[in-house]
Amino acid sequence: MNTTRELIDIADKYGAKNYLPLPVVLNWGRGSRVRDVDGREYLDFLSCYSALNFGHQHPSLVGALTQQATQLAVCSRAFMSEQLCLFERELAQFCEMDCVLPMNSGTEAVETALKIARKWGQQKKGVPPEKNKIIAMRNNFHGRTITVVSFSTEDLYRNGYGPFTPGFSIVDFGDAEALEKCIDENTIAVLMEPIQAEAGILIPQAGYLSKVRELCTANNVLLMFDEIQTGLGRTGRDFCFQHEAARPDLLILGKSLGGGLLPLSAVLAPKSVMDVIRPGEHGSTFGGNPLACAVGREAVRILREEKLSARSEELGKKAMARLRELSFPQVKEIRGKGLLIGIELKGSARPYCEKLAERGVLCKETHDTVIRIAPPLTISEKDLMDGVEKVTKVLADPS
Ligand SMILES: Cc1ncc(COP(=O)(O)O)c(C=O)c1O
Missing domain, CATH: 3.40.640.10 (Type I PLP-dependent aspartate aminotransferase-like (Major domain))
Structure with a gap:
């Protein structure tokens, strides 16, 4: 089986460069969890830009x-x-x-x-x-x-x-x-x-x-x-x-x-x-x-x-409340509705997304300065809040 590095090299050689993905190569997903080819597990906090509201492989x-x-x-x-x-x-x-x-x-x-x-x-x-x-x-x-x-x-x-x-x-x-x-x-x-x-x-x-x-x-x-x-x-x-x-x-x-x-x-x-x-x-x-x-x-x-809209509203409120409890000097605004949440930073969001990936949470910057949080609507409250905690830790200490 190919490693992450080998597969990235293959994509570099044969793939068009119309995206700038994080260096993570996935080959498995269930619910709100995905795994990469090296066996590392992540929470999916992006949900394929909302194509995965029901999670992976419902x-x-x-x-x-x-x-x-x-x-x-x-x-x-x-x-x-x-x-x-x-x-x-x-x-x-x-x-x-x-x-x-x-x-x-x-x-x-x-x-x-x-x-x-x-x-x-x-x-x-x-x-x-x-x-x-x-x-x-x-x-x-x-x-x-x-x-x-x-x-x-x-x-x-x-x-x-x-x-x-x-x-x-x-x-x-x-x-x-x-x-x-x-x-x-x-x-x-x-x-x-x-x-x-x-x-x-x-x-x-x-x-x-x-x-x-x-x-x-x-x-x-x-x-x-x-x-x-x-x-x-x-x-x-x-x-x-x-x-x-x-x-x-x-x-x-x-x-x-x-x-x-x-x-x-x-x-x-x-x-x-x-x-x-x-x-x-x-x-x-x-x-x-x-x-x-x-x-x-x-x-x-x-x-x-499964009343997922109500669930999205309820979980979104909990995630936003936790994010807003803390204050970070580099955060300009936290905004969202349901499980569509943006954390706007004063500078680039990319390094934070890279750090989050290293710590097992996958999300992606949007418009350079915003970290988008949009997990599947089926995510358990525990997974959601664990992921949010990781976000707060990375905001507190991105190094
Ligand atoms: C609001 C909105 N409209 C249209 C599209 C395009 O959809 P697709 O990529 O399936 O063509 C997207 C995709 O991100 C979107 O977010």
Whole structure:
């Protein structure tokens, strides 16, 4: 068997360098624990950026996956599948939305929502295609395709990828007045994350999301929430928008919808909006395949039956309370909702994440200065608090 060092050398030689991972090479995971190839065990405090809300290898998700794999894994979208039909109904009912359009990655779901919004803008709002405008937020993260990075405000995500897709305007996240000023008669949609996780767990002031909802309603503009990272229990509610009762028109889900086992994303919308898409106008070979749908159904069932959103809220409060009990000169702010917690430092967070890895806790800096803490929602209270204790020790003595 190869050692960590040997495998890192292999990746250095053969892999693209589009990530800068910590020097840890994993080959096992159960619940909130993972092991590296040298047999060291860690707590997973990152959860694959919230794709692992149910932890690694949740038994009933693995059961749904293996059962469906031996039944019917993939079928042409030229036919229907039992799992797809049931998944669509169960997800729509869970989200209290009319219709579902399943895709694979989160970025694809965002692209899908943009396509739906543009068609709706032309067909239902009557905005000419060359004039339609979608408003996105400064510091957004919605994925990596050329259209999606067209409205990123992060140079790193855009450098060298132009020319970009036109039709987007940017306003400051959290500034409802700026949004109001930016909305005009050609505005068809507003796209935002209710908490900007990749930007460093940026949480808007209370009342902002409902104000955005009001503005969109008043101006006949579609509100699209990207809950790919914040949805499915992560912030202590099934969906982050429920903290403010600011229900979107389009809801975009991904990551944990696939149960931490495979890619599955979806856009949910009212019938009057979804019906702008006609047969042949959009699709995906693997989008809505029976294997992914069987897992997605089970993911929704577990979230509801194991009451993971309430658990996320309760555990998140305990972790935040402990972190806030102590004061560290290098910590600027500790903020979070549910089990999505950011510790913002005055300097680089990378050395702290490296130290934490050495001490058996895996997390990763986001936007250089923020340590993100986002363990599986199924983590035991003991493991969570043990990990938090290690974080406090590393903050107290990073050497
Ligand atoms: C809010 C948000 N939107 C979209 C994406 C893109 O999802 P994917 O990497 O599955 O394409 C991510 C991924 O981190 C995300 O956090």
